Amino acid sequence: MKTTIRFAGLPVLFVLLLSACSKKDDENTTPKSTLVTVTAKNIDGDAADKGHFTLFSLADNKVIPNSDSATTKWDIGFRSTNIIINGGVSGPGAATAQVVSGIFNDLLVAPESGYVVDGTTLAIVDWYTYNRTTHIISPVPGKYIVMRTATGKYAKVEVFSYYKDAPTTPDGNSVARNYNFRYQLQANGTRDFK
Amino acid sequence: MNKFLFSLFACFGQAWACFAQTDTNSINKSLQEVVVTATRNEQLLNKVPVPVTIINKQQIKDMGAVLLSQVLSEQTGLFLSSNHGTGIQMQGLESEYTLILLDGEPLIGRTAGTFDLSRIAVGNIERIEIIKGPVSSLYGSDALAGVINIITKNRAENGSTTLSGRYGSNGTYNGDINSVVLTPKSTIQSSANLLGSNGYTLGDDKTSPTIAPYHAATLQGRWQYQINNRWQSSVSGRWYNQQYKSYFTDQAGKIDDKGKEQDMNASWQLRYQQSERFTQLLRFYYSRYHTDENMWWQSSKELYDASYFTQQYFKPEYQADLKIAKSHLLTAGGGYVRETVSATRYDDQMAFNTGYLFIQDAWQPTEKWNIVLGGRYDMHNQYPSQFSPKLALSYNLSPTWRIMGSVGRGYRAPDFRQLYLHFNNAAVGYTVAGTKLATEIINDLTARGQIKRLTVDPSQLNSLNAERSWAFNVAAQGKLAENATAKVNLFYNSVSDMIDTRAIAEKTNGQYVFSYVNLQQITTCGSEVELNYSLNQWMLSGGYQYLRTKDNAIYDQVKAGKVYTTDENTKETRVLRRNEYFGLFNRSRHNANLKIAWTSRSSDWNANVRAIYRSKYGFTDENGNNVPDLKSEFVPGYLVTNLALSKQFFDKRMRVQGTVENLFNYSDYKHIPTMPGRLYTVAVSWTIQHTNQIKQ
Numbered sequence: 001m002k003t004t005i006r007f008a009g010l011p012v013l014f015v016l017l018l019s020a021c022s023k024k025d026d027e028n029t030t031p032k033s034t035l036v037t038v039t040a041k042n043i044d045g046d047a048a049d050k051g052h053f054t055l056f057s058l059a060d061n062k063v064i065p066n067s068d069s070a071t072t073k074w075d076i077g078f079r080s081t082n083i084i085i086n087g088g089v090s091g092p093g094a095a096t097a098q099v100v101s102g103i104f105n106d107l108l109v110a111p112e113s114g115y116v117v118d119g120t121t122l123a124i125v126d127w128y129t130y131n132r133t134t135h136i137i138s139p140v141p142g143k144y145i146v147m148r149t150a151t152g153k154y155a156k157v158e159v160f161s162y163y164k165d166a167p168t169t170p171d172g173n174s175v176a177r178n179y180n181f182r183y184q185l186q187a188n189g190t191r192d193f194k
Numbered sequence: 195m196n197k198f199l200f201s202l203f204a205c206f207g208q209a210w211a212c213f214a215q216t217d218t219n220s221i222n223k224s225l226q227e228v229v230v231t232a233t234r235n236e237q238l239l240n241k242v243p244v245p246v247t248i249i250n251k252q253q254i255k256d257m258g259a260v261l262l263s264q265v266l267s268e269q270t271g272l273f274l275s276s277n278h279g280t281g282i283q284m285q286g287l288e289s290e291y292t293l294i295l296l297d298g299e300p301l302i303g304r305t306a307g308t309f310d311l312s313r314i315a316v317g318n319i320e321r322i323e324i325i326k327g328p329v330s331s332l333y334g335s336d337a338l339a340g341v342i343n344i345i346t347k348n349r350a351e352n353g354s355t356t357l358s359g360r361y362g363s364n365g366t367y368n369g370d371i372n373s374v375v376l377t378p379k380s381t382i383q384s385s386a387n388l389l390g391s392n393g394y395t396l397g398d399d400k401t402s403p404t405i406a407p408y409h410a411a412t413l414q415g416r417w418q419y420q421i422n423n424r425w426q427s428s429v430s431g432r433w434y435n436q437q438y439k440s441y442f443t444d445q446a447g448k449i450d451d452k453g454k455e456q457d458m459n460a461s462w463q464l465r466y467q468q469s470e471r472f473t474q475l476l477r478f479y480y481s482r483y484h485t486d487e488n489m490w491w492q493s494s495k496e497l498y499d500a501s502y503f504t505q506q507y508f509k510p511e512y513q514a515d516l517k518i519a520k521s522h523l524l525t526a527g528g529g530y531v532r533e534t535v536s537a538t539r540y541d542d543q544m545a546f547n548t549g550y551l552f553i554q555d556a557w558q559p560t561e562k563w564n565i566v567l568g569g570r571y572d573m574h575n576q577y578p579s580q581f582s583p584k585l586a587l588s589y590n591l592s593p594t595w596r597i598m599g600s601v602g603r604g605y606r607a608p609d610f611r612q613l614y615l616h617f618n619n620a621a622v623g624y625t626v627a628g629t630k631l632a633t634e635i636i637n638d639l640t641a642r643g644q645i646k647r648l649t650v651d652p653s654q655l656n657s658l659n660a661e662r663s664w665a666f667n668v669a670a671q672g673k674l675a676e677n678a679t680a681k682v683n684l685f686y687n688s689v690s691d692m693i694d695t696r697a698i699a700e701k702t703n704g705q706y707v708f709s710y711v712n713l714q715q716i717t718t719c720g721s722e723v724e725l726n727y728s729l730n731q732w733m734l735s736g737g738y739q740y741l742r743t744k745d746n747a748i749y750d751q752v753k754a755g756k757v758y759t760t761d762e763n764t765k766e767t768r769v770l771r772r773n774e775y776f777g778l779f780n781r782s783r784h785n786a787n788l789k790i791a792w793t794s795r796s797s798d799w800n801a802n803v804r805a806i807y808r809s810k811y812g813f814t815d816e817n818g819n820n821v822p823d824l825k826s827e828f829v830p831g832y833l834v835t836n837l838a839l840s841k842q843f844f845d846k847r848m849r850v851q852g853t854v855e856n857l858f859n860y861s862d863y864k865h866i867p868t869m870p871g872r873l874y875t876v877a878v879s880w881t882i883q884h885t886n887q888i889k890q
Contacts, residue, residue, distance in 0.1 A: 101756065101758070102758075103758070103767055103768060103769065104767060105766075120646065120647075121646070121647060128818065129815070129816075129817060129818025131814055131815070131816050133813075133814045134814065134816060136816055138816050138817040138818060139817070140758075140817060140818035140819060141758040141759050141760050141767045141817055141818075141819050142756075142757070142758025142767055142819065143758075143818075144767075158767070160760075160765070160767075168765075169824075169825075169826040
């Protein structure tokens with residue numbers, strides 16, 4: 001059984017826990033699953049356009065101050081439509097990521113390969129679309145991120161809205177650069193999302 | 195595909211459920227009507243093995259229409275679509291796939307593929323012939339979805355001059371003078387038209403007018419001269435000039451935008467009728483289309499942008515019609531087209547040369563069968579040569595019922611923009627490169643350090659092919675009763691190598707370089723039913739089209755469960771189900787019209803009401819899954835009802851008409867800016883019959 005912790009408001013943090021999920025059919029030495037499922041709301045994607053990324057720790061489910069940018073305390077960062085990960089040119093960590101197609105819930109085992117680090121091209125691209133008529137940024141349904149965190153844990157992240165409070169149909173009055181996403185983090189180091 | 199055929203037949207059933215109407219006289223008359231577009235020579239409508247829709251002058255007058263777009267929007271299966279002008283969608287194919295002819299010669303001056311039908315005023319139109327399904331076998335490029343031939347050539351027995359004026363909502367005005375003068379050897383037609391509007395702004399958008407004020411003038415003339423009983427010459431010309439004044443708002447302030455659009459064409463035809471059996475026709479056609487646009491900052495009066503576009507088209511063509519034995523009419527010919535474009539967005543003047551040959555046999559093996567087999571071969575200097583065959587047959591089941599079928603190829607050539615455009619959007623920072631220039635432009639940008647990464651190997655871009663289709667049409671036409679007719683048509687179009695834009699490189703500024711590739715394959719199919727019924731002074735008609743469309747590659751992905759959507763209720767991502775795939779954007783599944791007209795011959799009154807319905811259609815892809823799926827991605831279905839009432843006075847010399855368009859004031863300006871709500875117009879016309887003339 002796993003417990004979902006909902007996150008309400010930035011500084012507040014619920015913890016999640018979960019007991020081991022049932023059993024893997026496999027063997028013996030599988031570490032105890034420590035799967036965490038979180039929905040993060042209205043994470044600032046530099047709405048004030050100050051030029052800074054908002055750094056976020058998946059394990060702690062909280063925003064990490066920019067003063068800690070040179071540490072491995074954060075995993076993922078947001079600014080406008082750019083998403084960085086703590087690795088490569090973006091940070092000192094070991095984070096790698098890829099954008100995959102499919103249903104978030106259906107991914108039970110993270111892909112073995114395909115992860116890249118942030119370079120001149122960021123690891124996380126093509127996760128959204130921009131509509132030239134409405135000027136609305138929308139996450140593409142079925143596109144989500146699978147990544148290894150700064151400390152090498154597997155996680156999957158799905159952004160479901162780029163607008164404050166995640167309106168069903170954002171319009172010109174919606175406040176952009178507000179990341180709403182859900183994620184699952186497997187803290188035991190395996191690729192399992194079961 | 196079987197599913198598609200199934201739905202096609204299913205809809206055929208649905209279409210029958212609808213009904214409609216006409217008057218016996220006009221039906222009988224229409225069977226004797228002569229059409230020219232289907233075969234390139236005069237044929238009786240009831241012998242031509244393809245369905246031809248005819249809109250005659252009286253219908254246009256009764257509607258109170260001013261622009262061609264208005265007339266076409268009320269026809270079954272045609273949809274207006276706005277993309278750099280008002281175009282027409284036919285058999286589910288967008289406006290760039292329909293060829294627009296004026297007296298048999300192509301009209302040029304398309305912007306982003308659309309020929310703006312609001313450039314054509316209808317005052318001097320005698321008849322419009324519409325053929326759905328490809329006619330590239332006779333006309334070459336662009337005749338892929340069909341052909342609309344605007345015929346201004348007058349066949350009147352007597353000369354006349356008509357003056358008319360119309361005024362309506364939004365300061366819309368239209369003045370017309372049309373004259374036909376007959377002498378023993380000549381027919382001289384001339385017309386002038388002035389048209390304009392104050393435009394309008396919908397909603398509370400203060401940044402730019404929805405439709406800017408414009409003023410347009412058209413002059414047209416024709417001189418047809420019977421040199422002797424074998425030789426005939428015809429000279430005609432048309433000149434159009436439009437000016438508009440608009441403004442828009444940039445981040446830094448307001449900008450005035452003034453532009454002008456000019457369009458002219460001239461043709462000369464020489465016909466030699468050697469005998470009853472053998473006719474030769476030589477024709478020369480020249481057309482020029484020119485636009486000029488200038489923009490200034492409103493505050494500083496400094497230039498913001500200036501651009502121009504000039505296209506020229508020249509075509510000599512020869513055609514021979516030869517009757518062989520009793521049952522064959524052989525038509526063959528050839529021609530050469532030279533087209534040039536020079537524009538701000540092109541580096542140099544660009545030229546296209548096409549040579550072509552066509553041949554067609556119209557064969558009537560028995561009274562009941564009509565068979566037309568033809569083909570055209572186009573040789574081009576910029577893309578692969580095209581061969582477009584077509585076979586059409588009809589069979590008379592009974593004196594009043596006829597079935598028809600055709601199979602043919604259509605094609606559309608890549609246009610100048612797709613081959614030679616070089617456009618840098620200074621404001622946003624993207625670049626668009628025609629395929630012939632793509633490599634060069636990429637190399638240049640790379641040398642200047644502006645390219646971050648290539649997404650396509652530019653060497654793949656060099657050869658752009660024409661877009662090509664196979665089309666099948668099956669039709670039945672006949673009388674349901676003495677004064678009721680029915681027409682049914684099933685169609686299937688499979689278009690491949692459709693040209694699409696694609697990002698070929700990412701620039702260091704985060705924007706892209708776009709170019710064109712042959713990519714998409716689409717399928718459109720559907721059915722169409724038209725019914726007419728007339729009783730005494732009443733005429734009732736109804737039409738319905740059912741349409742299914744698909745992008746083949748996307749549909750395959752949908753079938754494979756690889757297209758995702760956000761569930762409306764759970765807000766969770768899930769697989770888009772096959773039955774949820776709506777098809778291509780901007781395509782409505784249902785289109786219906788119902789028209790009722792009442793004409794009193796004794797009192798010279800005419801009243802008519804026309805209701806046109808279009809069901810919902812995909813407007814934009816908000817969530818990047820390339821299919822219309824979210825509710826907000828659709829334009830809701832709507833109904834427009836138009837009314838016209840007219841009365842003639844003084845032995846039909848004077849005519850007064852009032853119209854109400856969009857009676858119920860439907861408006862959806864965010865999606866349909868060209869529909870401003872309810873409009874009123876009043877019009878007066880006066881006709882003078884010329885006497886003392888006998889047409890030879």
